Every structure is written in structure tokens, then in C-alpha cells.
Amino acid sequence: MATPEHIIIAGDNEGVSLILADVLSEAGYRVSIAGNGEAVRKIVARSDRVDLVVLDSLTPGERSTSLADHLRDLRIPVVAISGHPLRTRSAFQKGSSSSKSRSGLRRRKPRSKRRSLATNTVSA
Numbered sequence: 449m450a451t452p453e454h455i456i457i458a459g460d461n462e463g464v465s466l467i468l469a470d471v472l473s474e475a476g477y478r479v480s481i482a483g484n485g486e487a488v489r490k491i492v493a494r495s496d497r498v499d500l501v502v503l504d505s506l507t508p509g510e511r512s513t514s515l516a517d518h519l520r521d522l523r524i525p526v527v528a529i530s531g532h533p534l535r536t537r538s539a540f541q542k543g544s545s546s547s548k549s550r551s552g553l554r555r556r557k558p559r560s561k562r563r564s565l566a567t568n569t570v571s572a
Contacts, residue, residue, distance in 0.1 A: 451478075454497050458515075459504030459529070461522040466504060485510025489518070498524050505530040 455477050457465045462483070467481045480495075486509050492498050501519050503526050505512050516526045540542040 451497070451568075452476055454480065454495060454501040456480045456482055456488055456491055456498055456501045458485070458501060458507045460508050461504070461508045461531075462506075482507075484508040485512075485515045488515060492519070492522065492524070497509045500525050502527045502529060502559045539545075562565065 451545075455472055457468050457472075457479060459465050460479075460483070462481075465481045465483075467530050471482055478492050482491055485507055488501065488503075488507070501524055503512055503516055506530055507515065512528070516528065519526050
């Protein structure tokens with residue numbers, strides 16, 4: 449049996465992270481939750497494989513654009529989410545030297561598991 453793809457969820461809102469983790473786990477993904485930039489870096493460093501990072505634009509401890517650039521340098525795709533879509537667009541387009549050429553997907557944060565399933569389908 450193949451090892452499931454590994455997704456890290458990084459953000460400041462534990463409730464949102466838990467909803468996303470539940471949805472992704474039910475879809476067959478292996479999920480790690482990181483509450484700040486340092487935790488993301490530690491998970492990446494100790495993991496054998498990270499296939500995607502879902503990154504809140506307000507991830508504590510480090511500018512999200514800096515963390516996103518670091519992850520992209522490691523060839524790890526990044527999906528940026530925020531409860532404030534304009535803030536995400538602004539941060540990831542203006543704050544990062546490489547975000548325009550290598551920008552990830554931007555999605556609104558799910559407010560419930562039902563909304564997440566209805567609007568944020570993840571496919572392999």
C-alpha cells in the first residue's frame with residue numbers, strides 16, 4: 449500500500465486547522481498541524497516527505513511570505529488561505545520576491561466542515 453501524501457496545515461486558528469485536518473484525513477491524506485512558522489520548519493526538517501503546506505497568511509512567528517518562499521525553495525507547494533482574502537492576495541503578491549512567478553493557490557478559510565467539503569475539494 450502506498451504511503452499517503454503528507455500535508456502540513458499552518459495557521460493561527462486551531463479550530464480552522466482542525467476542520468481542515470479532519471477533512472483531509474478523511475480524504476486519505478496524512479496531516480500535521482503547525483501553530484507557527486518554527487513548527488512548520490521543524491516538521492519539514494524531520495519528515496521524510498511533505499507534499500503540500502496549507503499556509504494561513506497570519507501564521508504566527510514568521511512572515512508567511514518568507515515561510516512560503518522557503519518552502520517553495522524546497523520544492524514544496526504552498527496553498528495560502530485567509531479569513532481576509534484581500535490581505536492574502538496583497539501579502540503573497542507584494543511581500544514576496546518570488547510570489548508572482550511561483551504563487552500557490554489562494555483559498556478562503558473554511559468556517560465549517562460542511563463548507564470545506566462543498567467548496568474546497570482536494571484531488572490527487
